[in-house]
Amino acid sequence: MTLLGNVRTETVLSGRYRLVKLIGTGGMGTVYEARDEHTYRAVAVKLFATPDAMTTADRVRQEREIRLLSMLSHPGLVPLYDAGTHEFDDGPHRFIVMELIADTTLLRRLAGGALHAYEVADLGAQLADALAYVHSRGIVHRDVKPANILINDEGASGFVRTVKLTDFGVAHFVDGSRLTNDGTIIGTAAYLSPEQVAGEPIGFATDVYSLGLVLLEALTGKQEYSGTLIEAALARLRHDPEIPADIAPEWRDLLGRMTHRNPDRRPTAVAVASALRGGATQITGPVPLGPARADHKREHRLHRAAHRHAKRGTFSLATRWRRRNVLVGSFATFGVLVACSAAYVAGLLH
Structure with missing residues (x-):
């Protein structure tokens, strides 16, 4: 397994989403290409930082992003497929699963x-x-x-x-x-x-x-x-x-x-x-x-x-x-x- 950021590839989140490669990082999280082991389709997974590494405002924004995405459905927006929490060595991390835009x-x-x-x-x-x-x-x-x-x-x-x-x-x-x-x-x-x-x-x-x-x-x-x-x-x-x-x-x-x-x-x-x-x-x-x-x-x-x-x-x-x-x-x-x-x-x- 190869270390990408703080997470190794082949890590499976919630027994379903296998991380394949790192796409990019940002202030509030890291985005990976992943494979849905249930449907076998490629997806994008945004893995948020551990709560201990975030301010109160960061945690509120994280939950708000998840809530907003769950409310929205439009061809011009990247759809939210799933959301969850995965336990890592440094604590629990929230994540969201979205459509992978490959271009x-x-x-x-x-x-x-x-x-x-x-x-x-x-x-x-x-x-x-x-x-x-x-x-x-x-x-x-x-x-x-x-x-x-x-x-x-x-x-x-x-x-x-x-x-x-x-x-x-x-x-x-x-x-x-x-x-x-x-x-x-x-x-x-x-x-x-x-x-x-x-x-x-x-x-x-x-x-x-x-x-x-x-x-x-x-x-x-x-x-x-x-x-x-x-x-x-x-x-x-x-x-x-x-x-x-x-x-x-x-x-x-x-x-x-x-x-x-x-x-x-x-x-x-x-x-x-x-x-x-x-x-x-x-x-x-x-x-x-x-x-x-x-x-x-x-x-x-x-x-x-x-x-x-x-x-x-x-x-x-x-x-x-x-x-x-x-x-x-x-x-x-x-x-x-x-x-x-x-x-x-x-x-x-x-």
Whole structure:
């Protein structure tokens, strides 16, 4: 057996889920690929830290994530199959069992450059649908970012088919009690909304703002708010995202509204999904603002896929982009807990 993190492969949780390999680690747990010995299917297992290693707030968030996932069922979300507790040498560990998405994340896809506008419109509509469903249940995700967006089955065309939103570890009910002190910021610095940075109450518009930054990054291949944790968090209070001049007017309007600093001025997730699907804008083989791709066969397949979807009226915002090569390096996302008071934020801005 091989030691992976704190757990050996071939360990069987609750007599059923055999751990196969490590997928990734995060602040609240470790994710493994596993095999369900009852159904023989591959699954993903998220193993939480032992209670002794967590704060009270961490334990509450752990149980809340399990409860939230058990309440949610939508094609744009990773479904929860099971949950349980397994006794290890260092004590009991809670775990959850989910669908295994074997392909990749949007973060990894964007490391190769910007996506085509019709791809962004499609994945954006799917994510907005998922958020609309989550919001209808009174839940705010609070951490919409490329690393939490799973891409499932690109298919032979290389075209993104389905995306799923994952990781509800910091999600909360809009009318729920706060698990943090006033002014504490929870989320990922590069994708925080202005109200999160300022330590103000958040609502569904918070997720819409973060999704707007994700879509802008997918179109340009560039993370809008980078730098140190504090720099990334505070930059959006000083200036709005820079939407390129050569982006289609429909995109400029939608992204501008999604990333408005006033949450009351942002569209709902339902409205975003409708805007991304509902127009008749002609698709003419868009070229992304990003590094040129060497795979011309894939490029041709993508253009053909775009025209097929155009005939169905699927993409209202997949419009012509002016050719432009921009050297875009790999970027890093921040999976962090940023804590700063609203007073501190105000002080830094003066």
